Amino acid sequence: MALCGLCQGIRVDNLVPYCPPGRGDEAFRVGYEHQPNYRALEKSSRECPLCKLLLHALEDGAAVDRMPEEIRDRSESRIWLIGGQEMFFDLSGPMRLSQINIQAGNAWRHTVLGLYADEGERMAVRLTGLVPDDPAATSGDVVGREISTDPSSDRSFALVSRWIRECVAQHKECSLTTNPGVSAERHDEIRPLPTRLIHVGGPDKSPFLCHTGGTVGQYVSLSYCWGSAVALTTTKETYNARCEGIEFSTVPKTIRDAIVITRRLGIQYLWVDAICIIQDDDGDWQREAAQMGLIYRNALFTISATEALDASVGCFTKYAPMLMQPVKLDYHSHDGKRKGQMFIRPQPATVADSLDRSPVNSRGWCLQERILSRRVLHYTKNQLYWECQKHCAAEDGTIYDYIFRLKQSFDLRDYSGSADPSSVFWKWCQLVVEYSNRKLTKQSDKLPAMSGLASEVARRTGDQYLAGLWRSYLHVGLLWESTPGKMVRPPAFRAPSWSWASLDGPLRYAGMNNLITTSAPNIDILNTNVTSAGEDAHGSVSAGHIQLSGRLKPATRSDGRVYRPTDGWGSSEPWGYDVIDSTSGAGIGCAIFDEADSAVPKDILCLRVSDTSRQGSVAYNILVLEAAGNQPHEYRRLGVGRILLTGWFDDCPGAAITIV
Numbered sequence: 274m275a276l277c278g279l280c281q282g283i284r285v286d287n288l289v290p291y292c293p294p295g296r297g298d299e300a301f302r303v304g305y306e307h308q309p310n311y312r313a314l315e316k317s318s319r320e321c322p323l324c325k326l327l328l329h330a331l332e333d334g335a336a337v338d339r340m341p342e343e344i345r346d347r348s349e350s351r352i353w354l355i356g357g358q359e360m361f362f363d364l365s366g367p368m369r370l371s372q373i374n375i376q377a378g379n380a381w382r383h384t385v386l387g388l389y390a391d392e393g394e395r396m397a398v399r400l401t402g403l404v405p406d407d408p409a410a411t412s413g414d415v416v417g418r419e420i421s422t423d424p425s426s427d428r429s430f431a432l433v434s435r436w437i438r439e440c441v442a443q444h445k446e447c448s449l450t451t452n453p454g455v456s457a458e459r460h461d462e463i464r465p466l467p468t469r470l471i472h473v474g475g476p477d478k479s480p481f482l483c484h485t486g487g488t489v490g491q492y493v494s495l496s497y498c499w500g501s502a503v504a505l506t507t508t509k510e511t512y513n514a515r516c517e518g519i520e521f522s523t524v525p526k527t528i529r530d531a532i533v534i535t536r537r538l539g540i541q542y543l544w545v546d547a548i549c550i551i552q553d554d555d556g557d558w559q560r561e562a563a564q565m566g567l568i569y570r571n572a573l574f575t576i577s578a579t580e581a582l583d584a585s586v587g588c589f590t591k592y593a594p595m596l597m598q599p600v601k602l603d604y605h606s607h608d609g610k611r612k613g614q615m616f617i618r619p620q621p622a623t624v625a626d627s628l629d630r631s632p633v634n635s636r637g638w639c640l641q642e643r644i645l646s647r648r649v650l651h652y653t654k655n656q657l658y659w660e661c662q663k664h665c666a667a668e669d670g671t672i673y674d675y676i677f678r679l680k681q682s683f684d685l686r687d688y689s690g691s692a693d694p695s696s697v698f699w700k701w702c703q704l705v706v707e708y709s710n711r712k713l714t715k716q717s718d719k720l721p722a723m724s725g726l727a728s729e730v731a732r733r734t735g736d737q738y739l740a741g742l743w744r745s746y747l748h749v750g751l752l753w754e755s756t757p758g759k760m761v762r763p764p765a766f767r768a769p770s771w772s773w774a775s776l777d778g779p780l781r782y783a784g785m786n787n788l789i790t791t792s793a794p795n796i797d798i799l800n801t802n803v804t805s806a807g808e809d810a811h812g813s814v815s816a817g818h819i820q821l822s823g824r825l826k827p828a829t830r831s832d833g834r835v836y837r838p839t840d841g842w843g844s845s846e847p848w849g850y851d852v853i854d855s856t857s858g859a860g861i862g863c864a865i866f867d868e869a870d871s872a873v874p875k876d877i878l879c880l881r882v883s884d885t886s887r888q889g890s891v892a893y894n895i896l897v898l899e900a901a902g903n904q905p906h907e908y909r910r911l912g913v914g915r916i917l918l919t920g921w922f923d924d925c926p927g928a929a930i931t932i933v
Contacts, residue, residue, distance in 0.1 A: 274320060274321065274322045274325075275320070275321070276321055276322065276323055276600075276602075277317050277320065277321035277323075277324060279307050279308060279317075279324075280307075280321055280323040280324060280600075280602070281603075282305075283305060283354065283602055284605055284607075285356065285368045285370055285409075285414045285415065285604070285605075285606075285607070285615075286364045286368065286607040287302075287304075287305050288304055288305050288354055288355065288356030288357075288368075288370065288373060289304065289355075289356045289357055289359075289361045289364075289368055289370070290302065290303055290304055290355060290357075290359070290361065291361045291364060292361075294363070303353055303355065303376075304353045304354055304355035304356065304374075304376070305353065305354040305355075305356075306351060306353060307327075307351070307352040307353060307354050308324070308351070308352040309351055309352075310350045310351060310352070311331075311350050311352070311377055313352075314327060314328055314331075314352050315328060322600050323600045323602070323617060325597070326597050326600055326617060326618075326619065327352070327354075327375055329596070329597050329619065330375055330619060330620070331375055331377060350377050350378045351377075351378075352375065352376070352377055353375070353376040353377075354373050354374070354375060354376075355373065355374040355375075355376055356368065356370045356372070356373050356374075357369070357370050357372065364607050365607065365608075366413075367412060367413025367414050368413070368414040368415070368607075369413055369414070369416050370414065370415055370416065370417065371415070371416050371417030371669060371670045371671040372417070372620075372671060373617065407604075407613040407614060407615075408604060408606065408611040408612060408613035409604035409613040409614060409615045410613075412606055412611060414604070414606065414607075415604065415615050416670045416671075416672075417669055417670040417671065418668070418669060418670040419616075419669075420592065420621075420655070420656045420668050420669050421592075421668070422591070422592055423589075423591065423592075424588065424589050424590070424592070424652055424657060425530075425533070425589040429657060429668075430537050430538065432657065432668060433538065433650060433657065433659070434538060436650075436659040436666060437538070437573070437574065437648075440648055440659070440661050440663070441462060441573075444661060444662065444663045446661070446662040446663045446681075447647045447648060447661045447662045447663060449464070449570070449571075449647070462491060462573060463489050463490060463491065464489060464490075464491070464571035464572075465487070465488075465489055465567075465571060466485040466487075466488055466489060466490050466492060466542065467485065467492070467544050467549065467561075467564065467568045467571075468484065468485065468549070468560075468561060468564075469482055469483065469484055469485065469544075469549040469550075470482075470483055470485055470492055470542040470543065470544055470549060471483075471519070471532065471542065471543045471544070471545060471548055471549065472541060472542060473532045473535045473536045473540075473541060473542065473543050474532075474536075475536065479518040479519055479520065479521055480518070480519045480521065480524075480532055480543075481515065481516060481517060481518045481519055482507065482512075482515035482516045482519065482548060482549070483516065483542075484516075490541070490542065491540060491541075491542070491573045492540065492541075492542035492543065492544055492571075492572055492573065493531075493534075493535045493538075493540050493542070493543050493544070493572055493573055493574060493575070493576060494543075494544045494545075494568060494569050494572040494574075494575045494576070494642075494646065495527075495528065495531045495543065495544065495545045495546075495575065495576050495577075495578070496569075496575050496576070496577045496578070496633060496639050496642040496643065496646070496649070497527045497528075497531075497577070497578040497581060497584060497633065498578070498581060498582060498583050498584070498632050498633055498636055498639075499547070499583065499584055499714065500582060500583020500584055500585065501583065503525055503528075503547040503584045504523070504525050504584070504585075505519075505523055505524055505525055505528070505547065505548065506547045506548065506552045507547070507548050507549070507550065507551050507552060508551060508552055508553045508554075509551060509553055509554055512551060515548065519548070525584035525585055526584070526585055526586060526587035527578045527581055527583075527584045527585070527586060527587050527588060528545050528547070528548070528584060529587070530578070530587045530588035530589050530652075531543055531545065531576045531578075531588065533589075534576055534588065534650075535576075540573065544568055544572065546561075547584075549561070550562075555807070556807075556808070559807035559808045559809055559812070560808055560809075562721050562724060562809055562812060563724060563728075563808055563809035563810075563811070563812060565641070565724060565725045566641060566645050566724065566725020566726065566728045566729055567725070567728075568725075569641070569642050569645040569646045569725065570645045570646070570647065570725075570729070572646060572647075573648070574646065574647070574648035574649065574650055575642060575643075575646035575648065575649045575650070576588065576650050576652070577633055577639075577642075577643070577649050577650065577651045577652065578633065578652055579627070579628060579631045579632075579633045579634070579651040579652055579653050579658075580627070580631045580632060580633070580652070580653045580654050581632065581633070581652075582632050588652035589652070590652070590654055592621070592654060592655055592656065593621065593654055593655060595618065595619055595621065596619065597618075597619050598618075599616040599617060599618035600616065600617050600618075601614055601615075601616050602614070602615050602616070602617065603615075621655035621656065622653075622654070622655045624658070624665065624667065624671075624673060627651070627653040627654070627655055627656075627658065628651060628653070628658060628660070628665075628677070629677060631653065634711075635711055635712055636711055636712055636713075637708060637711040637712060637713040637718065637719075637722045638713070638718065638722045639711075640704070640707060640708050640711060640722070640723075640726075641722065641723060641724075641725040641726045643660075643677065643680060644679060644680050644683050644704070644726060645683075645725050645726065645729065647661060647662055648660070648661040648662075649661070656668035656669055660677070660680065662680070662681055663681075664681075679700060679703055679704060679707065683700060683729075694734045694736065694745060694746070695746075697730055697733050697734050698730075698734075698743060698745075698746045698749070698750075701726075701730055701743065702749070702750075702782050704723075704726060705723075705741070705753070705773060705780070705782075706779075706780060706781050706782065708722075708723060709773065709778065709779050709780045710779045716763050716767070716777060717765075717767065717813065719767055719768070719774045719777070720740065720741060720767070720768065720774050720811070720812055720813050720814065721809065721812040721813055723741070723811075724809050724811040724812045727741075727811035728811050730743070731811065737801070738803075738810070738811055739772075739801055739803050739817070739819070740768045740769060740772040740774055740803050740814050740817050741768065741772045741773050741774040742771075742772060742773075744798065744801060747794075747796075747798060747819070748792065748794035748795070748796055748882050748883045749782070749792065749883070751771055751882055751896055751913075752782065752783075752882060752883075752894055752896075752913050753773045753780050753781070753782055753913070754780060754781050754782065754783050754865050754912075754913050755776065755778065755779075755780050755865065755866070755867045755868075755912070756778060756779045756780065756781070757834070757848060757849070757865065757866070758869060759778040759779055760776045760777065760778035760779075760780070760867055760868060761776065761777045761778055761868075762775060762776050762777075762867075762868060763776075763777060766815075766816075767813075767814075768814055768817065769803075769814075769816075769817040769818060769819075769932070769933055770867075770909040770910040770932070770933060771819060771896070771910045771932050772817070776867055776868070784885070792883040792884060792885045792894060793883060793884050794882070794883050795823060795824065795881045795882060795883055795884055795893070796821045796822065796823040796880070796881075796882055796883075797821065797822040797823070798819065798820075798821060799820040799821060799822055799929060800819070800820040801818075801819050801820070802816075802817060802818055802819075803816070803817035804816040804817060817933070818931050818932060818933045819931070819932050820929060820930070820931045821880075821929070821930055821931075821932065822927050822928065822929050822930075823880050823881055823882070823927060823928070823930070824880070824881045824922045824925045824926070824927055824928075825878055825879070825880050825881075825898070825925065825928060825930060826878070826879050826881075826921070826922060826925045827855055827876065827877070827878055827879075828852050828853060828854060828855055828861070828876075828877055828878075828879050829852075829853045829855055829875055829876055829877065830850040830851065830852060830853065830864060830873065830875060830877055831850045831851035831853060831860070833850070834848065834849060834850055835849070835850065835851050835863075848865060849863045849864055849865040849866075849914065850863065850864050850865075850866070850873070851863060851864075852864050852877070852879065852914055852916065854918075854921070859918075861916055861917060861918040861921055862892075862893075862895075862914055862915050862916040862917045862918065863914055863915055863917075864877065864879075864895075864897050864912055864913070864914030865912050865913055865914060866897065866911055866912035867910065867911060867912050868911075873911065873912075874899055874911070877897050877898070877899065877911060878897070878898040878899060878900075878908065879895045879896075879897060879898075879914070879916065880895055880896040880897075880898055880908075880930070881893050881894075881895055881916075881922050881925075882894050882895060882896055890917075890919065891919055892915050892916065892917055893915065893916040893917075893921070893922060894913070894914075894915055895913065895914045895915065895916055896910055896912075896913060896932075897910070897911045897912040897913060897914055898910060898911060898930075898932065899911050901933050903933070904931070906928070906929065906930050906931060907930075907931045907932075907933060908930055908931070908932050908933070909932065909933055910932060
């Protein structure tokens with residue numbers, strides 16, 4: 274099948290959005306004008322292989338939704354091909370393309386995600402050079418590359434080695450020092466070693482567990498899903514045997530692949546939790562869990578078995594075959610002096626699908642492993658990804674400025690001074706929200722699985738940690754909000770009622786930006802007491818209370834959920850209850866309760882925590898409490914809310930209360 278005339282006319286310089294300098298909007302070019310409408314593309318696809326690929330991408334590729342029928346049938350829904358993500362004002366330099374977006378219709382700029390909007394849709398396909406010395410590649414116009422079919426191939430390891438070298442030598446964001454005098458060899462990569470590591474051995478030597486004795490060096494860490502159980506662990510009974518040697522055939526495939534990766538990259542040590550922590554020694558587990566953040570932070574990089582459901586799957590999975598073969602195009606440089614070849618191929622999966630929606634990134638423990646690792650080598654079902662503090666590089670040649678914004682924004686370098694507390698606390702709240710949507714095999718790990726991140730925040734700010742909250746921003750941290758009907762309190766005590774760690778399920782901080790930047794605290798902290806359950810000051814707790822001075826006033830709630838107010842808490846779904854003044858019977862605000870409706874009492878107590886000014890009015894952010902029944906003036910949390918009646922607390926004097 275031969276290419277149609279329109280496909281033969283594709284050039285790198287006519288794909289990119291272009292606006293000549295000094296010219297008006299009339300000179301703006303959005304990209305390459307392809308078929309006049311969707312039906313024309315369908316017709317041409319019967320003869321042209323590239324039109325067939327474009328149609329496949331629009332119909333069955335990475336689209337979240339199918340193409341709307343009104344786009345299919347509209348005669349003026351022109352097909353556009355748009356290269357890259359930037360506007361070009363000069364076509365003499367390299368285009369650096371690895372992706373083409375397909376647009377159907379004219380409203381694609383209305384969507385950020387590159388899917389369809391009211392009148393348009395665009396889908397992604399990949400633009401690649403055949404070999405690195407082809408003119409399309411050497412010119413810099415096409416930076417996309419062919420993906421290896423085997424992640425264990427020499428070619429794949431050569432790419433990973435290059436990523437490591439470039440990141441260590443060139444990325445100051447990925448260093449652990451802010452010292453500008455550190456040389457290119459980056460001596461800061463020699464870091465304190467964890468208590469135990471797997472010496473990965475070699476072709477003629479089995480791996481074995483070794484005690485590092487407080488020495489320094491380089492090692493790699495592993496992030497993976499255990500699944501229901503890991504077939505090989507270290508216990509008090511097996512510890513000596515592990516130190517003598519680990520029979521390679523008994524190692525679960527994910528850990529076995531990680532050992533091979535570490536060996537082939539010329540690194541001696543690997544850290545894996547199942548083997549490097551004595552699993553049935555509670556004291557050892559507590560000590561090592563407290564160091565988890567440092568272990569991932571100090572690792573040269575972390576291997577992530579990103580799409581492996583459990584430890585038996587491994588890292589080296591054969592990539593899924595493409596449903597359609599790449600289409601070859603002639604390459605012509607913008608000046609017409611160089612000719613070569615380039616290929617357009619289907620995009621196997623979006624980077625968000627491969628990374629953010631992967632099995633590993635649905636697990637609670639793996640959040641801090643990803644955030645605190647300065648570099649992560651992701652093994653997915655479609656290609657390799659290198660995610661560091663500077664960017665995310667894909668095997669196909671695409672460089673993403675960021676994928677998981679929280680990772681790139683979480684600066685891990687050593688500081689002689691302290692960071693801006695409000696900025697760090699903002700990120701902590703975002704991390705808590707993200708974490709609340711993840712799963713834990715052992716529900717008792719709720720606080721330990723965030724311990725490394727909490728330790729990092731404490732190091733950066735010097736703030737006091739209170740079972741998931743921070744003392745300096747307690748007036749904000751207390752106002753986490755549950756998702757009605759989705760939060761469950763475990764049967765055993767895990768955290769005080771005022772901590773988000775006391776419940777399981779998705780939560781959020783409503784209006785978080787306003788809460789942090791503009792809300793004024795209306796409570797005084799008299800005393801805090803949180804008892805750690807082990808050696809980790811940022812891990813599990815056995816008890817806790819906070820003693821506050823504030824205004825506490827009784828109210829009642831409505832009989833059922835109502836629509837939320839439209840002052841920023843607007844929603845089309847029944848979400849919270851009306852808060853009703855006990856004297857007048859008037860509705861004065863809204864409350865959202867932590868647990869199911871059956872656990873909500875009719876009579877409630879409202880604690881004024883902070884005030885938020887908005888559009889000339891003041892709203893009171895409240896904790897909803899009930900008497901705990903143990904001691905006078907002792908209460909437990911039921912939920913949060915907002916009082917919208919100015920002056921409602923004026924007749925209520927401050928009092929000292931304890932929340933457990």
